[in-house]
Amino acid sequence: HEIIGKVVRLGPGVDKFSLGQRVGIGVQRSNCGGCDCCGAKIEQLCSKITKTYAGPGKDKGGFSRYIRYTAHWTFAVPEGIPSEQAAPLLCAGITTFSPLKRHCRPGMTVGIIGIGGLGHLAIQYARAMGCTVAAISTSDSKRTEAAEFGASVYIVSSDASQMAAAKGTLDVILNTASSTGVAGMDEYFALLKPRGVTACVSLPEKDE
Ligand SMILES: [Zn+2]
Ligand SMILES: [Zn+2]
Structure with missing residues (x-):
């Protein structure tokens, strides 16, 4: 597809x-x-x-x-x-473009959880929409590529002090990660500004 x-x-x-x-x-x-x-x-x-x-x-x-x-x-x-670059836009691309287009406005700060097949496209779209992009990942390993795709903020979700420092900074969160094993939804919601929006294009297993 x-x-x-x-x-x-x-x-x-x-x-x-x-x-x-x-x-x-x-x-x-x-x-x-x-x-x-x-x-x-x-x-x-x-x-x-x-x-x-x-x-x-x-x-x-x-x-x-x-x-x-x-x-x-x-x-x-x-x-x-x-x-080969156009093909993924037809699934991974539209999956991330659609919620970002709906919720993001220029000048907003947008958090992208999960820097993988969906997340690397989401960062580029959010940046192109005029937003400041915060990449959110379980470890430090995606920092360089997230920056190359356009993320100017990087938050390691397994680092409680980084999560605390980022509290209340995001207008929109797009969750592309299927696990809440490191940080739970509560911790992610705390990153939002009042009346912020979380869009999930991925959901954790029912026992998580
Ligand atoms: Zn697909
Ligand atoms: Zn119809």
């Missing part, structure tokens, strides 16, 4: 692509077009979505040689982006 390919056929009435054009396809294949979510242009929340994979048909996602797809959910890939 992070697919880059070239257009080989076009359905009737599709004029937004040309044959041979490089395009990208993510998780969502379609939406109903008639529900409140679709009407409000939040079609990703439509309850009748169909997906690239794991559907009732023969969908094999990007492992197939060809895929037939709705034009609405196919995206042009700008020339300057190599295919």
Whole structure:
């Protein structure tokens, strides 16, 4: 579901692509077009979505040689982006871009928990949205790469003094880490300013 390919056929009435054009396809294949979510242009929340994979048909996602797809959910890939860099934007990218776009405004300070496949993109998006970015990780090992991606603050969540010093400094937290084994949600919530927002795109195991 992070697919880059070239257009080989076009359905009737599709004029937004040309044959041979490089395009990208993510998780969502379609939406109903008639529900409140679709009407409000939040079609990703439509309850009748169909997906690239794991559907009732023969969908094999990007492992197939060809895929037939709705034009609405196919995206042009700008020339300057190599295919291997464009592909992750279609899942990891949109997963982090969507909550940041909704909650972040220029000048805010945004904490990104977890500097991995999602977090490294989240740092870059938040920075590009004009925010100060605090990378939050369990150890010091991601400090250099977090700074390279645009984080100007680095908080080690296993260090109680660093967590205490960062209390009440964040407008938004985006949690991309699946474990609360080092710091719990309470400790993370304490990093927020009053009326701050936490968005979780990952959740801990139920026994954590
Ligand atoms: Zn719908
Ligand atoms: Zn994915």
